[in-house]
Amino acid sequence: MIGNRVRAVQEADDAGAIRIRWIPKYSAMERIFHWGHTVTFLMLAMTGMILFFPLLRPLARGDGGQLIRLTHRGAAIAYGALPLIYLILEPRRAWMSLKSVFRVGRYDIEWVKGMIPYYMFGRHEAMAPQDRFNTGEKLNAAVIILGSVVFAFTGLLMWFGKGFLPIGVFQTMVVLHDLAMIVTVCMFIVHLYLAVVHPLMWAGLVSMRFGVTSAAYAQEHHALWYYGPERAKEIYESQKNEGQAK
Amino acid sequence: MSRVAMLIDESICMGCRGCQVACKQWNDLPAEQTTQRGTYENPPDLSASTWTRVRFSEIDQGDSMQWLFLTQGCFHCGKPACVEVCPTGALKQDPELGIVTVQQDLCNGCGYCTQFCPFGIPRLDTEVLSGEGKAFKCNFCQDRLSNGLIPACVKTCPAGAFHFGDREAMLAEGKARVEELKQGGFPNANLYGEYEMGGLGRLYVLKERPSLYGLPENPQYPVLANLWQDVLQPLGTLAFGAAALGVLGFFFVSRRNIKMEEVE
Numbered sequence: 001m002i003g004n005r006v007r008a009v010q011e012a013d014d015a016g017a018i019r020i021r022w023i024p025k026y027s028a029m030e031r032i033f034h035w036g037h038t039v040t041f042l043m044l045a046m047t048g049m050i051l052f053f054p055l056l057r058p059l060a061r062g063d064g065g066q067l068i069r070l071t072h073r074g075a076a077i078a079y080g081a082l083p084l085i086y087l088i089l090e091p092r093r094a095w096m097s098l099k100s101v102f103r104v105g106r107y108d109i110e111w112v113k114g115m116i117p118y119y120m121f122g123r124h125e126a127m128a129p130q131d132r133f134n135t136g137e138k139l140n141a142a143v144i145i146l147g148s149v150v151f152a153f154t155g156l157l158m159w160f161g162k163g164f165l166p167i168g169v170f171q172t173m174v175v176l177h178d179l180a181m182i183v184t185v186c187m188f189i190v191h192l193y194l195a196v197v198h199p200l201m202w203a204g205l206v207s208m209r210f211g212v213t214s215a216a217y218a219q220e221h222h223a224l225w226y227y228g229p230e231r232a233k234e235i236y237e238s239q240k241n242e243g244q245a246k
Numbered sequence: 247m248s249r250v251a252m253l254i255d256e257s258i259c260m261g262c263r264g265c266q267v268a269c270k271q272w273n274d275l276p277a278e279q280t281t282q283r284g285t286y287e288n289p290p291d292l293s294a295s296t297w298t299r300v301r302f303s304e305i306d307q308g309d310s311m312q313w314l315f316l317t318q319g320c321f322h323c324g325k326p327a328c329v330e331v332c333p334t335g336a337l338k339q340d341p342e343l344g345i346v347t348v349q350q351d352l353c354n355g356c357g358y359c360t361q362f363c364p365f366g367i368p369r370l371d372t373e374v375l376s377g378e379g380k381a382f383k384c385n386f387c388q389d390r391l392s393n394g395l396i397p398a399c400v401k402t403c404p405a406g407a408f409h410f411g412d413r414e415a416m417l418a419e420g421k422a423r424v425e426e427l428k429q430g431g432f433p434n435a436n437l438y439g440e441y442e443m444g445g446l447g448r449l450y451v452l453k454e455r456p457s458l459y460g461l462p463e464n465p466q467y468p469v470l471a472n473l474w475q476d477v478l479q480p481l482g483t484l485a486f487g488a489a490a491l492g493v494l495g496f497f498f499v500s501r502r503n504i505k506m507e508e509v510e
Contacts, residue, residue: 051333052479054333054479057335060356061334061336062351065356066354066355069356069377120496159377162370167361167362171361175478182478182486185489193496199501199504
């Protein structure tokens with residue numbers, strides 16, 4: 001904690017400005033993939049909901065409705081192709097990220113416990129050290145990945161299986177597709193809030209835009225990634241003791 | 247006027263397919279190119295341009311054979327699943343006559359009606375890749391009805407197997423005919439459609455069990471249509487609302503507690 005922070009503050013005093021040390025976090029491919037997926041996800045959600053909510057019925061009608069269904073299919077191809085293209089372009093990094101998303105450890109459980117005190121009340125000592133993705137980001141990624149698998153499977157069956165599949169199977173696919181939509185859109189709302197609006201996570205949007213994050217931010221939010229497991233644990237324990245002493 | 251129904255006496259039908267032709271002629275539907283499949287039944291199935299069709303079932307009964315005819319078409323259910331699942335409102339149930347119609351200019355070709363009808367009646371004329379198309383099915387000649395005429399198939403039937411009118415009257419007529427058949431040596435005779443799916447608008451007098459005609463013995467309203475429309479849609483609204491409200495609450499609480507000057 002001490003090193004960078006103190007130096008940064010002193011220099012800033014001298015220069016009369018805040019100086020931030022930037023460190024790389026996301027590769028260009030990762031960012032293009034993330035934003036491509038965001039855009040296609042939103043297109044799919046908006047066009048899909050037109051067939052889902054009775055309130056949006058007027059938009060689903062006639063030729064306009066056909067255009068909306070066509071857009072949904074086009075966006076679905078892009079949405080499905082993007083992760084596959086990313087996997088081909090950066091297989092090792094993709095594999096690393098995937099592994100870290102689905103790895104659940106002690107600190108994830110502590111993150112869940114410290115979530116409300118930290119994000120709602122700003123109690124910094126409540127936060128367990130996190131990897132390059134914190135538990136919340138991991139949860140978001142896992143829900144979106146699993147949701148996308150459900151979307152692809154049920155969507156393809158509805159697209160090409162109409163008339164061949166027994167109607168009971170088709171009906172189940174409709175229901176599963178909609179369930180996946182409800183879960184992922186709720187996740188999206190929470191993700192949007194934390195990544196764009198929440199004051200503690202200001203660097204999230206910056207790093208997804210420019211690929212870099214502030215070192216001080218990484219020290220606090222991604223200690224496990226920044227310091228490595230041993231040093232991160234040491235810092236965490238001492239902070240916790242300090243917190244208890246207070 | 248109250249709810250109407252079509253009563254088809256399949257014990258009288260001789261399989262001439264006049265109804266098929268009259269339907270095509272009145273609704274201006276093109277003929278289909280088909281191949282000989284070793285049966286008089288033709289075309290092989292209902293389609294976007296064949297809204298009614300006589301199904302020929304050959305039933306072996308020991309040393310004899312029963313040749314059963316069934317004029318297929320929309321059942322105009324009392325509780326139609328297709329209307330419930332249609333996302334555009336193109337499928338409607340007439341509040342007075344109870345007939346179920348498709349308004350093609352509203353239809354966007356999604357095909358949910360084809361997948362939720364327990365009888366598999368609506369058909370899609372569709373491009374698989376783009377999904378463009380429209381749904382079609384028998385509409386009881388809505389245009390004729392509204393001008394005081396009876397449907398074309400009913401009008402044309404040379405055997406007099408078709409009856410059309412007030413549903414109560416059709417039910418009474420059907421029941422009387424079933425009694426007659428039972429006494430005349432058809433112990434399995436029955437009236438199909440009195441209670442199924444909220445009461446059907448297409449009633450059949452059958453000589454044999456419905457399954458021998460290829461009809462579902464006990465058609466059920468699809469449970470998943472209810473789950474989808476009555477549970478998932480409100481649940482979706484509720485979930486999005488809860489997520490948005492939760493986030494908003496979170497925003498106000500955290501804004502008060504988190505001091506920006508302490509944020510790294």
